[in-house]
Structure formats: structure tokens, C-alpha cells
Amino acid sequence: MATLALDAVPFVRLRRLLWGILLLFLTLQFLNLSLIPFGPAKRLELPVLSHEPEVKQRGNSGMTLYKDTIRTGHYILQAPSGGKQVPELLLKSMADHESTRQEAPPAEGAAGAVAWYQEVSPVPSPLGLDFYTRRMEASLKKDGLRHFAPVKAQSRAAEGTLPELAETAYIVLYQPLEGDYIAALEKNMAFFLEQGFENISALKVEDNNPAGPGYAHVLAQKGLPNLEKTSNLFEMYKVLALDGKNYLLSDKERAALEKRYTRALERYTGNRQPMNDNTSLLELNVGKASDNWYLLRLVIHCKKTPSEGNTLRIWMRAKVHEADRDGLFEPQKGLPELVWDVDPKPPASRWKTNEALIFTRPVMARPLRYQVELGLYNPEIEEKPTALIRTEWVDFRSIE
Incomplete structure (x- = not known):
């Protein structure tokens, strides 16, 4: 388009001057993006397309004419740096x-x-x-x-x-x-x-x-793990839950895994803490997924299918130790407690009589000391559970 526009200029000297200015600008822009940025000039912008919703959403004032970083669709052009870029x-x-x-x-x-x-x-x-x-x-x-x-x-x-x-x-x-x-x-x-x-x-x-x-x-x-080496209770439960969805187990494989899962579950059945008349908490397990990410696994036993159906929710709130509050993420520092509630999947209407279920809740948290409150309630008729289970202080710093 620039070529057609310049070729349309009637005077030869004027056309050559404009071509010279354009080539000089392109040369400086190339150097700016590939070798060195040129001071204040790298922040020159024109408000072209500034009315577009996506432009406003990114906080840009419009199309960039001359800058050390140019965003064009899915691509990012930028001056070189000594380290690797995030996408790399x-x-x-x-x-x-x-x-x-x-x-x-x-x-x-x-x-x-x-x-x-x-x-x-x-x-x-x-x-x-x-x-x-x-x-x-x-x-x-x-x-x-x-x-x-x-x-x-x-x-x-x-x-x-x-x-x-x-x-x-x-x-x-x-x-x-x-x-x-x-x-x-x-x-x-x-x-x-x-x-x-x-x-x-x-x-x-x-x-x-x-x-x-x-x-x-x-x-x-995550593909199907080696079933013979899978002995962790939570891993076995996940494999069984994804059977028929991400992979297919044979009848023999599923029966053997269910048998091992039942045996592994027996060690948790002696410590039942009632959440209501029909449901008990067997275990709250905390595992580390990666830096600042943890998996809270709730092992729950259902004595009888709840009458509340799909509306039941698991109340889970965490208080951080006062001595550790400065270590929280910035948005969490002003909160009295962290909300880690769980919407059960499968929903309560699909819980079977005398069934043990495992619900996994990923949380983004600093490695600090937390005390967790747990309960089961119907948010349509009550604001919080009538009965709460409170854990001891759990030190996330010691979890590997």
C-alpha cells in the first residue's frame, strides 16, 4: 500500500524524498527491534485502532508505530535480551x-x-x-x-x-x-x-x-500409569474415575484395581469424624503439586445417599498462623480466612450408600501454617454448616 501511495505522487523529487524518509524510518525501526532501542523515541505511538475492544482491554492506546516492543496479533516482536522469553x-x-x-x-x-x-x-x-x-x-x-x-x-x-x-x-x-x-x-x-x-x-x-x-x-x-506399580490410594481412585473417559481398563484390570483400592482404604476407616448424620470425614490429606500449589484431598464416607441432592457443598476455610500472615499472596493479606470450598463432583445425588469418595481441591498457597475448618451444608437453606471439623495447624512448609 505504501508503494502504491508513493508511486502516485506526481513530482519525481518529492516522490524520492518521501521514499528516502520511509527507508530511513524502516532502517531505524529495524535497528530498534534487532540491535538497540533508541531512547524516548521507542515509546512513540499513534492512536490507530484505539477504539477496538481488544486494544482497550490490553491497555494500549492504539497501533504502535515505533517502539521496542510491537504486538501484532499472536506474535510478539521485541528487542533481544540475555534470557529466555516466557513462551520459550x-x-x-x-x-x-x-x-x-x-x-x-x-x-x-x-x-x-x-x-x-x-x-x-x-x-x-x-x-x-x-x-x-x-x-x-x-x-x-x-x-x-x-x-x-x-x-x-x-x-x-x-x-x-x-x-x-x-x-x-x-x-x-x-x-x-x-x-x-x-x-x-x-x-x-x-x-x-x-x-x-x-x-x-x-x-x-x-x-x-x-x-x-x-x-x-x-x-x-496424564496417561494410564503402570497399574502394577500404582499403590497410592488417591492415584488408584483417579485411575478408576477416568476409566471409560480417558482410557479403557479391561474387566480384569478394573476388578484387580478396585480390590487393591478397597484394601488401601481400610487404613482410613478407623478415624471417622461426622459431618452430618449420613456423612463422615475419614481423612484430609495435603500433597504438594508444585511451588505454591497444593492438593487437598478429602476422603469422605457416605452412609446413605443425601436427601438434599445436588445442593450439598463442602465448606472448607483456612486460617493462616498470625506469625505467617506477611508471607501470604498480596490479595490474601486482608482476608480473615481463605475460601477453599468444594462443589462435589459427582454431586451428592449420585453418592451411593456405604460408598467412600475422594474430592481433590487444588489451592494456590504459600508454604505457611494453616488451620482448616470443614463442614457439609446446603447453601440454599443455610449460610454455613451447623457442625464444623477443625484440624490442627498444618505446616505446608514440611510437605514435599
Whole structure:
């Protein structure tokens, strides 16, 4: 368009002058993006397209004309830095995970095989992953690994990943530091854990990064583990829950695993703490998923199917030790307690008589000392449980 416009200028000298100015500007812009940024000039912007909703949402004043960082759709152009960019670190964690799960040796890696990923972000994602994935195709092919490609466009919510989630190997979850971002991250993390994913990488995106500020996580689809070596109660429960959804167990395999699961459950049945007339808490287990992420696993015994049906909710609130309050995340420091409530899945209407269930709640928390209150209640008729179970102080710093 610029060429056509300049060619339309009638005077030769004027046309040459304009061409000279344009070429000078392009040269400076190239140097600005590739070698060194030119001081204050790198912040020159024009308010073009500033009325567009996505432009406003990102806080930009419009199209950038001359700057050390340019955002163009899914791509990020920026002056070079000594360290790796966030998208490169996220993709490296995916490549590392691919190398550990690779069943065939590199020389026999299937040429052209694809590891599909999906990106989830409540705002237009600034990560530019599809640009970086194309850059690393050659190295993945050399190592005999699958190359990465998006299975669909970015989703604004976790539910938007369906139905393609069944074919998805990785989820890249980005959450800007806006609003109640901790609750938003926990909700998304819970959704994907239920679908059989596990968190393999977590990064804090700093203010001075083109993709920040925010948090970026990579979650990987967890395949069927070695059933003979699976002895952990919570792992066995998860395998049984995902049978028929993520993989198919034979009748013999399922029967053997159910038998081992029942034996493992017996060690928890001697410590029943009533939550109401029909339901008891057998165990609250805390496990570490990654830095600042923990899994709270509730083992609950149902004596009789609840009459309240789908409306029952698990009340779970945490108080931090007064000596540790300064260590909380900034949005949590003014709260009297942390809300870790659980909406049971399956819902109470599907609980069977004399059945033990395990509910897993991922929480984003600093490694501090917490005291947890638990209860079961119907939010349609009461604000909180009439009977509460209070734990001793649990030191998250000692959990590995």
C-alpha cells in the first residue's frame, strides 16, 4: 500500500524524498527491534485502532508505530535480551515432558506426529506460542519428538476447550494479575485436574516482560500409569474415575484395581469424624503439586445417599498462623480466612450408600501454617454448616 501511495505522487523529487524518509524510518525501526532501542523515541505511538475492544482491554492506546516492543496479533516482536522469553520456557517444559513420555527411541519417532495444545486465557493472550512453536520444530524433529501445534483458537474459559480436550496433550493457562486471579486460577486448575491433566510447569510473568504481569502454567494430559506399580490410594481412585473417559481398563484390570483400592482404604476407616448424620470425614490429606500449589484431598464416607441432592457443598476455610500472615499472596493479606470450598463432583445425588469418595481441591498457597475448618451444608437453606471439623495447624512448609 505504501508503494502504491508513493508511486502516485506526481513530482519525481518529492516522490524520492518521501521514499528516502520511509527507508530511513524502516532502517531505524529495524535497528530498534534487532540491535538497540533508541531512547524516548521507542515509546512513540499513534492512536490507530484505539477504539477496538481488544486494544482497550490490553491497555494500549492504539497501533504502535515505533517502539521496542510491537504486538501484532499472536506474535510478539521485541528487542533481544540475555534470557529466555516466557513462551520459550513454557515450550521447553513441554519438550522435556515429551522426552520423558516418549515410548519409542528418538530414531523411531513418528515423523510428522503432533502434540496438540490449547491456550486458555481470559484476555487476548500475549504469549505468542504459535510463533515460538514453529521456531523449535527443527530441534524437536532432530530429537525424534512430536512437534507442537494448537488444536483450536484460544479459549477464554476452561469449558471452551471442549470437545477437543480429548485430543489435547497440553494446556497452556495464562492468568493476568487482575481481579481475584487466585480464585480464577484455582477454578481452572480444578477443571483440568478432573479431566486427567497434571501441572508440569508454573511461571510468574513479571511486569517488564511482554507477556506480563501474570501467571503462566503448563498442564499435561496424564496417561494410564503402570497399574502394577500404582499403590497410592488417591492415584488408584483417579485411575478408576477416568476409566471409560480417558482410557479403557479391561474387566480384569478394573476388578484387580478396585480390590487393591478397597484394601488401601481400610487404613482410613478407623478415624471417622461426622459431618452430618449420613456423612463422615475419614481423612484430609495435603500433597504438594508444585511451588505454591497444593492438593487437598478429602476422603469422605457416605452412609446413605443425601436427601438434599445436588445442593450439598463442602465448606472448607483456612486460617493462616498470625506469625505467617506477611508471607501470604498480596490479595490474601486482608482476608480473615481463605475460601477453599468444594462443589462435589459427582454431586451428592449420585453418592451411593456405604460408598467412600475422594474430592481433590487444588489451592494456590504459600508454604505457611494453616488451620482448616470443614463442614457439609446446603447453601440454599443455610449460610454455613451447623457442625464444623477443625484440624490442627498444618505446616505446608514440611510437605514435599
